[in-house]
Amino acid sequence: TTEALAGKVAVVTGAGSGIGKASAIRFAREGAKVALLELTADTAEETQKEIEASGGEAFILECDVSDAQSVENAITKVGEKWSRIDVVFANAGINGAAAPIETMEVEDWNKTLETNLRGTFVTVKYAIPYLKKQGGSVIITSSINGNRTFSGTGFAAYSSSKAGQVAFAKMAALELGRYKIRVNVICPGAIDTNISKNTFPSEDLKEIEIPVEYPEGSHPLEDRPGKPEEVAKLVLFLASEESSHVSGTEIYVDGAESLL
Ligand code: NAD
Numbered sequence: 001t002t003e004a005l006a007g008k009v010a011v012v013t014g015a016g017s018g019i020g021k022a023s024a025i026r027f028a029r030e031g032a033k034v035a036l037l038e039l040t041a042d043t044a045e046e047t048q049k050e051i052e053a054s055g056g057e058a059f060i061l062e063c064d065v066s067d068a069q070s071v072e073n074a075i076t077k078v079g080e081k082w083s084r085i086d087v088v089f090a091n092a093g094i095n096g097a098a099a100p101i102e103t104m105e106v107e108d109w110n111k112t113l114e115t116n117l118r119g120t121f122v123t124v125k126y127a128i129p130y131l132k133k134q135g136g137s138v139i140i141t142s143s144i145n146g147n148r149t150f151s152g153t154g155f156a157a158y159s160s161s162k163a164g165q166v167a168f169a170k171m172a173a174l175e176l177g178r179y180k181i182r183v184n185v186i187c188p189g190a191i192d193t194n195i196s197k198n199t200f201p202s203e204d205l206k207e208i209e210i211p212v213e214y215p216e217g218s219h220p221l222e223d224r225p226g227k228p229e230e231v232a233k234l235v236l237f238l239a240s241e242e243s244s245h246v247s248g249t250e251i252y253v254d255g256a257e258s259l260l
Contacts, residue, residue: 003031004031006030008027008031008032008086008239009034009078009082009085009087010033010035011088011089012037012091013037013091013092013119013123014093015038015044016036016044016046017193018193018195020047021046022229022231023089023091023228023231023235024036025051026233026235027087027089027236028054030236032087032239033056033057033058033082034056034057036048036058036059037061037062038061038063041060061074061077062074065090065115066115066118066119068118071122072122072126075126075127075130076126079130084133084134086131087138087239088136088137089141089235091140091141093119093195094111094195094198096108096111096116096161096198096199096200097109097112097157099202103202104156104202108157108200112161113160113164115161117165117168124183128176131176131179131181132179136180136181137238137239137240138182139183139185139239140165140168140169141188142162142250143187144252144254145158146163147163147187147258154201165185166185166250169184169185177248182247183248184249184250186235186253187252187253188231188253189226189252189253190214190218191227191230192226192227218260219257220256220260224255225255226254226255230253
């Protein structure tokens with residue numbers, strides 16, 4: 001077969017929208033069976049329908065990555081159903097708290113970090129016993145915010161969570177290489193998705209909105225934000241054997257936005 005992921009089982013968190021949805025569909029097209037982890041089952045139905053319509057296999061698991069027990073349960077169910085896990089795409093995330101540091105609610109900070117950073121840790125943690133059996137690939141979705149500041153002020157919690165994911169990915173690559181588990185982290189720039197719905201702006205930061213239209217000149221490459229399908233191409237590369245010697249790297253997919 002020429003399918004890049006034939007016979008593989010992939011787990012995708014946040015598989016109902018944006019980057020997770022596009023990547024789950026791409027994985028399935030390349031022959032993987034895909035477990036779609038989402039906050040609510042209905043959010044992932046469209047992804048499942050698209051996969052099944054083109055002859056692929058996917059099942060939905062309700063899972064809140066900010067709840068460790070819920071992640072453990074979901075991963076266990078994938079193992080029970082398909083007996084293996086080869087690819088883990090720890091992608092679910094929220095913009096979360098958008099507020100000046102001085103007035104940021106501790107609860108909002110916690111929610112952002114628990115979803116984006118701790119969620120990544122537990123997703124990887126509970127998948128390791130399965131990945132170890134035959135080796136595998138872990139891909140983590142950070143952001144250009146993990147290294148630099150974008151989107152104006154107010155994103156201290158988001159940026160901290162995204163920087164944490166980069167550090168976590170590198171430690172994981174160091175630790176898991178002996179089991180033939182590769183770990184890489186992707187840093188998207190502005191991508192057209194639904195993420196702005198998951199932003200909690202504080203009262204004093206009402207003006208903060210993730211821009212839908214970017215000022216001219218924001219992206220050196222074609223001067224436009226990215227599409228989820230363009231991120232999915234990179235995720236597929238990292239998931240597949242085409243990247244067999246790539247681990248511990250941080251890869252930008254941002255139309256060179258971060259150079260400006
Ligand atoms: P999106 O909102 O379109 O999709 C994210 C999905 O994750 C949603 O379907 C949501 O229901 C799910 N999700 C949220 N919290 C969850 C939880 N606790 N448990 C399980 N699922 C949960 O957004 P997206 O842009 O596709 O975001 C995916 C990842 O990409 C995030 O980690 C985000 O930080 C990152 N990212 C996005 C951009 C961008 O511009 N869109 C840029 C850089 C990084």
